[in-house]
Amino acid sequence: MEQTRYRPPVWRDVRVLRVVIQVLAGAAVLAILYVLWFNLTNNLRAAGLPTGFDFLTQPLGVDIPGSDISPSSPIWRGLLNGVKNTLALVVVGIPLLTVIGVLVGVARLSTNWLVAKAAGLYVEILRNIPPLLIIFFVFNAVVLRFPLLQESLSIADLVLVNNRYIAMVGFTAQxxxxxxxxxxxxxxxxxxxxxxxxxxxxxxxxxxxxxxxxxxxxxxxxxxxxxxxxxxPIGLSRPVLDGRALEGGYTGLAAYWAVLAALVLYTASHIAEIVRGSILAVPRGQTEAANAIALSPFQRLRHVVLPQAMRVAIPPIISQYLNFTKNTSLAIAIGYAEMTRITFQLIGNGQPAPQMIFLLMGGYLLFSLIISLVVNVVNRRMQLVTQ
Amino acid sequence: MTVEAPVFEETPPEVEPARGAVDWARKNLFNNWYNSLLTLALAVFVIWALLALVRALFSADYEIIQANLRLFMIGGFPADQLWRPWAATYCFTVLFGVVGGSLSAGARDRATEAGLPHVRTTFRQIVIRFWPIVGLIVVILSFTTTVTPTLLTIGALVAALGAYYLGRVLPRAIRRWTWLIAVVLIVAAYVALAGFGGVGWQGWGGLQLNLFLAFAGILIAFPFGLLLALGRRSPLPVIRTISVTYIEIVRGVPLITVLLAGAFAIGFLIPRDLRPSLVTRMLIAIIAFEAAYIAEVVRGGLQAVPRGQVEAAQAVGLTPWRTMRLIVLPQALRATIPAMVGQFISLFKDTTLVAVLGITELLDATFIVNSQSAYLGKGLFVVTLSFAALVFWVGSYTMSRESRRLERKLGVGER
Structure with missing residues (x-):
């Protein structure tokens, strides 16, 4: 009857067990990490590779296509160039895919039968094909079949296309x-x-x-x-072919445009699905109320439906932005020199793989973190405004 | 049986039923000036694209696919051992048949017990649901040069049908052991491929390797993912921190970096003489990657279990372990099925990434055949890559449709 005075034996006391389990789990993880670390340093030494990060100041030893970094500049400069190229994909890609995705998502719900079907076809086809395959397709089946550099195709002197570069008209300050x-x-x-x-x-x-x-x-x-x-005060700088080089305008590697186009098209199909789902999640009464106060279809979309839909759509769209950022690593397959490609190249050139991959993963984690932070701030403002 | 949820799939809202083609066109294509313009512009484009597609389809040179079909399907499997993949295929068709049959019989029995009419899936529904797969099989068979694969495929379909009816008529006592039959058949398929002088997965390739990596990856990663999900919800701070750290780090990096780590760094982390083959290391990397994603899927399922369920279990005196096993997990895992299918689809698409490390899976196979001397520089990438795209599209599209169907049937997400 003395329930209150009863103490369970130590091996069944929950308070003790909690501590013991956590200590054991923590110790097990630390032990595993220690064994891995021990093996890593031993194996690196046995292979004659550096165990620290000093090698980053060594010469690069490889040529990076599309940049003016010489093989004798330090490795960290090559890696930074990779970060820059990844950033070039992300910064241009995210606005593009957002616009295309929202347009297609809205088009899927159009009252125009043909528009809705065409948008549906686009989404269902692109969404279900591996992104790497789309990149291969765009690069090998489309871009590589553009004319040779010497026979560059010029579109009204505004765009210059060949199978190595795509150049666009640019602006110069007068x-x-x-x-x-x-x-x-x-x-x-x-x-x-x-x-x-x-x-x-x-x-x-x-x-x-x-x-x-x-x-x-x-x-x-x-x-x-x-x-x-x-x-x-602003002049146009048209891209021109000067011997074997392109002069003027904005010039991008064909591989860059191929990766960008493929990933934007792929990710936009996911965004379209999200946008469509979120619009359908807006109660029908809202649309009817908008019709009742005689808003035009555009006003209805702009002031009633989209603001409410976007609130639902933003979290999954953020995760698509992150997916896009991570998918830029697929550029490795067609040799566009972003972070992953350069790491791959340097490992192939004899640099220590564990450290290189550690830096690479750290870079992507940083990217993910920054995008989440930025978009979370936007998200919070949006939530406040609409509520 | 749950009531079918309203389907928003194909029909755009606000379309009134139309009478006659002209009326329909006026309502759905030309209901105002900008829609009319859009329709005209889009129609011109669609007709142009269709004509171009048809012309490309009829003028394309499919010899490259015919010559390399085996490479696409099973990679460099020895030609004199072809009976092995076929035997494995038969194991899997029988497996799908038996499981399908016994699931259908289970649904029938539950419906009878509940006194509800049991609606059988009609042949027409099957065709509507699985037309992409049927079409893909026809396309693949049309690329074969002998009649044997066609006959064997018909045989496999007959075997599947037989197994389906077997599954339906199995007595209840045996039906409870269907999972065991499934496990036996999977082991049999593996033995047929690799046992007695066969080829282990190091030597597999083509579509077979994609399917293997996807299935093995998700199945082996599942227990780890489950543990990580439970760890993330654990009240013990050390365990929670370990789980959260692992999940968030893995989810923050691209799969390709994990594969690179598998290819180049795992070797440094274990004693040198224990280093497994490249395909095994890829599989390990995929498992490590998927576990984190599965953990998030399972966490979603766990959160869907109402708190009252746990409290009720505690009230009747179940231990924490039994509460988890008997009350929480069955409900949580049922709710995760559609999301797991989604995860599987994305993994199936992602298995193409091992191509970057020089493993001849389907995408890589369709890529490298273009450097065979007979096809070099002919620009046949369009043909071969379209073939790979078709295979992946059919797989992903069918699965995603089935998962949406399942979602509606299970009533997940409409609380």
Missing amino acids: PNFGPFLAILALAMLAAAGVWWWRTRRSERTGEHHHRFLWALGVFTVISLIGFFALRG
Whole structure:
């Protein structure tokens, strides 16, 4: 009957067991890590490889396509170049795939039968093919069949296409570029002022503000006047073939465009699915209410459906952004020199694999972390605004 | 049986039933000026694309696929041992037949017990659900040069049907052991491939290797994933920290880096003379990678189990271990089935990545045949890569449709 005084034996006492289990688990993990570390250092030494990270200052020893880094520059410079190239894919890719994904997702729900079916076909085909296969396809079956460098195809002198580079028309600063920047800033200020004025007026009188059109108009007029008054402060730099090199414009390796196109198309199909699902998750009553107050289809989408759908869609879209970032590593297969490719190349050239892969994984973890942080901030603001 | 959830799949909303083709077209294609423009522009594009596709299909040179079909399917398996993959195929068709039959019989019995009418899947439904697979088999067989594969395939279908009816008529007492039959058949398939002078998985390739890596990867990773998921929800801080660290690190890096670690770094972490073959190291890397993703899937399932279930189990005096085994896990795992299928699809697509490390799986095989002297520089990548794309598309598309069906049937996610 003395339940309160009863103490279970030590091996059945939950409080003791908790501590024991945790100590055992922790010790087991530490022991495994120790054994791995022991083997690693021993094996590295036996193979005559460095055990630290000093090798990063050694010469690169390999040529990196599409960069001016010589094989004699240190390894860390080559790795940084890889980070830069990965970043070039991520920074250009994420906005692109978002736009395409949202457009296709909305198109799948269009009342236009043909548009809905075409969007559905796009999503169902692309979503179910391995991304690596799409990259191979775009690179080997499309890009490599572009004309040779010497016979580059020029589209209205704006784009120059061959099987090694794709170059686009670029902008160059002319003498009056500085003043023009100031005028642009002025135009921005004026536009903001007009925006504010239209909003205030609309709040007072109740008439439609049209603030976007007004602001855009003011900005365009001022900057155009500035442009002509300064006699063309921005010039076009057209890509031209000069012997065996491309001059002018923005030049990108064909491999870069192939990876970008393949991964953007692939990831956009997933985004489209998410957008479609989130729009369907918005209660029908919302659409009906929007119709009842006579919003146009565009206004309905812009002010009623998409803001609510986006709140549902943002977490899975973030994870697609992360997937996209991680999938850029597939560029290794067609030799675009991003992080993974350079690591692979250097390991093949005799650099110690464990450290190289450690750095590579650390790099991707950092990327994932940064994207999550940035998008989480956006997400939080969005949630506050809409609620 | 649960009530079918409303399906949003094919029909766009707000389409009123139409009368007649003209009326339908006016409502669905030309209901206002910009839709009319869109329809016209898109129609021109679609017709152009269709014509180009048809022309490409009829003018393409399929000899490269015919000559290399075996490489695509089973890699460099010795030609005089072809009976082995076929025997394994038969094991799997019988397995699918028996399991399908006994599942169907189980559903029938449960329906009878509950006094509900049992709706049998009709032949028409099967065709609608599995047309991509049927089409793929026809396409593959059309590339064979002898009649033997066709006959063997028909034989396999007959065997599957036989096994299905066997599964349906098995008495209940035996039906409870279907899982054992499945395990025996899987072991038999492996023995048929590798036993008695056969070829172990180091020598496999082509589609066979993709399927092996995907199935073995997810099956072996599952227990680890389950442990990690339980660890992540554990009240013990040390165990939770270990699980969370592992899961988050693995999920933050691309699979290809884990495969690179498998190819180049595992060798440094274990004593030198224990180093396994490259395919085994790839499998280990895939398992280590998948375990983290499965852990997240299982965690989702665990969170779907209402708290009251655990409390009720504690109230009737179940120990924590039995609460987990009898109450929580059965419900949680049932809820994870669709997500697990999704995970399997993505792994199936990701098995192509071992190509980067020079393993001749399907994608790599369709790639390297273009450097055979007979086809070098002919630009046949379009043909061979399209073939690989078709195989992967059929597999993923069918599975994703089935998983959506399963999701509706299990009523997951509509609480």
